[in-house]
Amino acid sequence: MQLRNELVRVEADRTGTTIDNLKRAFLENLYYVQGKPPALATLNDYYMALAHTVRDRIMQRWNNSAITYTENQSRTVCYLSAEFLMGPHLGNNLINLGLYEPMKQAIDELGINFDELIEEEGEPGLGNGGLGRLAACYLDSLAALEIPTMGYGIRYEFGIFKQDIRDGWQVEITDKWLRNGNPWELARPEWTVSIPFGGHTESYRNSQGVYRARWVPAWEVKGVPYDTPTLGYKVNTANTLRLWKAEAPESFDFQAFNTGDYYGAVNAKVVSENITKVLYPNDDEIQGKVLRLQQQFFFVSCSLQDMIRIMKGQKIPMERFHEKFAVQLNDTHPAIAVAELMRLLVDQEFLGWDEAWAITQNTLAYTNHTLLPEALERWQIDLFRDLLPRHLEIIYEINQRFMDDVRVKFIDDDARLARMSLIDESGERYVRMANLACVGSHAINGVAALHSELLKQTVLKDFYEYSPEKFSNKTNGVTPRRFMVLSNPRLTQLITDRIGSGWITDLEQLRQLEQFIDDPAFCQQWRSIKQAIKQDLADSIQKDYGVDVSIDSIFDIQVKRIHEYKRQHLNLLHIITLYNRIKANPNIDITPRTFLFGGKAAPGYFMAKLMIKLVSAVSEVINRDPDVRGRIKVVFLKNYNVKFAQHVYPAADLSEQISTAGKEASGTGNMKFAMNGALTIGTLDGANVEIMEQAGEENFFLFGLTAEEVRERKARGYDPKAYYNANPNLQLVIDRIASGFFSHGDKTLFQPIVDNLMQSDPYLLFADYQSYVECQDRVAEAYRDQDKWTRMSILNAARMGMFSSDRSIQEYCDDIWNVKPVTVKETEGFCSAT
Ligand code: 475
Numbered sequence: 001m002q003l004r005n006e007l008v009r010v011e012a013d014r015t016g017t018t019i020d021n022l023k024r025a026f027l028e029n030l031y032y033v034q035g036k037p038p039a040l041a042t043l044n045d046y047y048m049a050l051a052h053t054v055r056d057r058i059m060q061r062w063n064n065s066a067i068t069y070t071e072n073q074s075r076t077v078c079y080l081s082a083e084f085l086m087g088p089h090l091g092n093n094l095i096n097l098g099l100y101e102p103m104k105q106a107i108d109e110l111g112i113n114f115d116e117l118i119e120e121e122g123e124p125g126l127g128n129g130g131l132g133r134l135a136a137c138y139l140d141s142l143a144a145l146e147i148p149t150m151g152y153g154i155r156y157e158f159g160i161f162k163q164d165i166r167d168g169w170q171v172e173i174t175d176k177w178l179r180n181g182n183p184w185e186l187a188r189p190e191w192t193v194s195i196p197f198g199g200h201t202e203s204y205r206n207s208q209g210v211y212r213a214r215w216v217p218a219w220e221v222k223g224v225p226y227d228t229p230t231l232g233y234k235v236n237t238a239n240t241l242r243l244w245k246a247e248a249p250e251s252f253d254f255q256a257f258n259t260g261d262y263y264g265a266v267n268a269k270v271v272s273e274n275i276t277k278v279l280y281p282n283d284d285e286i287q288g289k290v291l292r293l294q295q296q297f298f299f300v301s302c303s304l305q306d307m308i309r310i311m312k313g314q315k316i317p318m319e320r321f322h323e324k325f326a327v328q329l330n331d332t333h334p335a336i337a338v339a340e341l342m343r344l345l346v347d348q349e350f351l352g353w354d355e356a357w358a359i360t361q362n363t364l365a366y367t368n369h370t371l372l373p374e375a376l377e378r379w380q381i382d383l384f385r386d387l388l389p390r391h392l393e394i395i396y397e398i399n400q401r402f403m404d405d406v407r408v409k410f411i412d413d414d415a416r417l418a419r420m421s422l423i424d425e426s427g428e429r430y431v432r433m434a435n436l437a438c439v440g441s442h443a444i445n446g447v448a449a450l451h452s453e454l455l456k457q458t459v460l461k462d463f464y465e466y467s468p469e470k471f472s473n474k475t476n477g478v479t480p481r482r483f484m485v486l487s488n489p490r491l492t493q494l495i496t497d498r499i500g501s502g503w504i505t506d507l508e509q510l511r512q513l514e515q516f517i518d519d520p521a522f523c524q525q526w527r528s529i530k531q532a533i534k535q536d537l538a539d540s541i542q543k544d545y546g547v548d549v550s551i552d553s554i555f556d557i558q559v560k561r562i563h564e565y566k567r568q569h570l571n572l573l574h575i576i577t578l579y580n581r582i583k584a585n586p587n588i589d590i591t592p593r594t595f596l597f598g599g600k601a602a603p604g605y606f607m608a609k610l611m612i613k614l615v616s617a618v619s620e621v622i623n624r625d626p627d628v629r630g631r632i633k634v635v636f637l638k639n640y641n642v643k644f645a646q647h648v649y650p651a652a653d654l655s656e657q658i659s660t661a662g663k664e665a666s667g668t669g670n671m672k673f674a675m676n677g678a679l680t681i682g683t684l685d686g687a688n689v690e691i692m693e694q695a696g697e698e699n700f701f702l703f704g705l706t707a708e709e710v711r712e713r714k715a716r717g718y719d720p721k722a723y724y725n726a727n728p729n730l731q732l733v734i735d736r737i738a739s740g741f742f743s744h745g746d747k748t749l750f751q752p753i754v755d756n757l758m759q760s761d762p763y764l765l766f767a768d769y770q771s772y773v774e775c776q777d778r779v780a781e782a783y784r785d786q787d788k789w790t791r792m793s794i795l796n797a798a799r800m801g802m803f804s805s806d807r808s809i810q811e812y813c814d815d816i817w818n819v820k821p822v823t824v825k826e827t828e829g830f831c832s833a834t
Pocket of ligand 1: 282286370667
């Protein structure tokens with residue numbers, strides 16, 4: 001029984017794009033989907049009606065993409081990531097559909113404020129920061145470049161917590177992002193899979209008398225896929241983000257009903273569904289909790305089983321898995337895929353070990369996102385065996401063969417063998433996930449040039465020496481659709497008026513802006529746009545925090561997760577230095593500044609939370625001291641997320657990228673600021689190196705030690721007290737904090753920060769302090785020459801072409817995935833391409 005595709009007429013109310021079509025569609029969705037007459041509709045009802053109107057206009061592309069990929073058996077990229085930080089969908093989808101302006105007109109004509117509806121959308125905060133947001137930018141570029149793609153991840157019921165600030169301290173509030181329903185996803189219960197856990201393994205003889213291994217799990221969980229379309233910019237491609245929700249199998253209930261253990265059944269259900277309950281709120285740190293390993297295995301097994309289902313649906317033999325799919329591991333969070341793909345191919349599909357291993361290696365590739373030792377994932381052997389007994393056996397088998405190969409290549413080098421082993425046996429035994437990812441992949445990459453070099457010299461040195469051909473660099477990028485076109489419409493209009501709209505899909509074209517840097521009219525427009533955007537942010541700061549900030553001050557912004565290595569407290573040392581100058585001489589001539597901070601601290605990261613409190617404490621003193629006369633202001637902006645970020649980047653004059661050199665793998669906020677015309681003050685760390693290269697040294701405020709110098713300084717024995725003793729300004733700053741000046745006389749409150757800096761200063765704030773302050777003085781000086789500053793601002797934006805995620809993704813496609821675009825055809829009025 002099959003309905004012929006051609007018979008499915010798609011009505012104009014669902015696809016039409018004239019202003020009248022859009023108005024009718026909106027009202028119809030309000031009435032029939034939200035079930036509200038206009039008189040009873042809330043703002044959220046309007047938002048939902050609008051979202052459904054947009055979703056209807058996505059459906060044809062989504063269905064046509066699915067049909068095209070199925071008919072062509074297209075080679076497909078699978079991006080496996082424990083986090084996808086997508087941001088609000090509505091505006092972005094309208095941009096990608098090319099319907100932003102007509103929809104705005106339609107809604108405004110109905111007498112409803114369109115911008116308010118855009119602001120009404122919450123965001124799915126299914127990520128912590130850089131890594132999760134990168135995954136989202138990559139899905140955007142993959143669709144824009146018409147690459148068949150599945151994003152695979154976890155549908156957390158609670159995403160990253162909402163941050164409130166009370167009495168200067170961070171307070172975490174659960175993020176109930178699904179409360180009002182999610183119009184952008186479709187559940188696909190028909191593709192539910194079953195995920196085994198625990199139990200034991202046994203061997204058995206198959207019908208040919210061959211011994212095989214079998215996993216006898218103790219319990220299982222269902223994985224239900226929820227799909228969200230990801231559109232390409234003005235193309236017909238609509239790919240899929242498939243997120244898995246854990247559900248208890250129904251058999252639990254029946255069994256329990258029969259045995260009378262009702263409580264036990266409900267409890268089993270709770271345990272199962274806990275797996276996708278909450279996102280771990282740690283950025284750049286691991287926690288070794290069994291629930292986290294359950295999450296990782298759960299979404300990896302769901303995704304790989306889904307790929308196998310697709311292969312079978314398209315009647316592609318399993319030997320060709322690596323020809324059908326290129327699977328990218330976003331850090332080691334999905335690295336269990338190495339063992340799980342082996343299990344599925346060997347135990348379930350009955351391939352031989354060697355063939356399965358070749359397929360696995362050819363399929364998988366691994367991206368590393370951090371050098372921080374505390375972020376290297378490892379699992380206690382006992383915990384691992386209890387949850388995944390068969391995978392531990394497989395890992396032992398992989399390891400034995402791998403160790404044999406290493407032994408031959410590096411003869412008599414036991415220390416090397418011990419370092420490269422998939423099992424850490426130096427004390428308590430652990431499975432090392434980075435080693436597993438390296439061995440099981442054909443390609444390994446870092447996320448900025450410096451980071452990729454450091455990987456080869458440090459954490460992955462042995463693996464580089466063993467297989468150098470696997471290693472490459474893929475410098476991160478960000479999508480200009482969300483971070484310029486959507487978030488900065490005024491700048492987008494100015495640029496497009498001058499150079500056309502080609503830059504939106506070919507960001508190198510921004511270079512054409514260089515011809516206007518001596519055009520006074522253009523520079524004036526550029527500057528007044530920045531001022532207007534600063535005014536908008538100033539208004540919202542006044543409204544939300546009651547703080548007046550002047551748009552003639554430098555908007556000096558540091559927004560990112562709060563972490564010692566990112567050094568928000570170095571920024572504070574500079575702020576207190578300026579304050580001390582004012583206190584010493586209230587009539588001093590200083591360039592006015594507005595210092596804005598934003599970012600979340602991991603709930604268990606005491607020092608990071610204390611850093612937030614210190615920002616608040618300093619801001620309280622400075623903002624109300626009459627001597628300051630409003631020349632410097634400090635505000636901590638709460639609950640920094642993608643939605644808010646879109647308002648922040650366009651308003652910045654100065655972007656703070658001040659991590660200790662060698663610690664920030666890439667950074668991506670640095671790129672978003674610069675392409676919106678902010679100048680950067682930064683260290684030679686992560687992608688800052690390449691940003692400076694592109695912008696030109698004369699358009700970048702560089703300070704601090706290099707990664708190499710940091711290493712030497714530490715090797716020599718770093719003594720922060722020597723810097724303190726030698727620098728009276730630094731001394732005064734630290735003493736003021738320690739004296740309780742910023743804490744109502746309480747000398748103990750900030751003592752952990754002071755002690756940490758004075759006694760060990762692991763991130764070398766003191767070593768970089770003087771250089772940073774001098775560099776900030778150059779910033780202040782430069783800002784006084786507005787013509788010059790504007791030229792530098794234009795040149796920064798004009799030269800950021802390489803930081804489009806389109807460029808990054810093109811490199812992944814060419815060098816790692818070996819995948820080509822597939823054009824999805826436009827059809828009219830019918831759902832089928834045939
Ligand atoms: C880097 N997150 C940035 C960005 O490549 C880089 C770690 C463990 C558990 C959960 N989340 C993490 C990260 O490691 C992370 O976000 N890393 C970041 O990846 C994209 O630009 O420098 O710190």
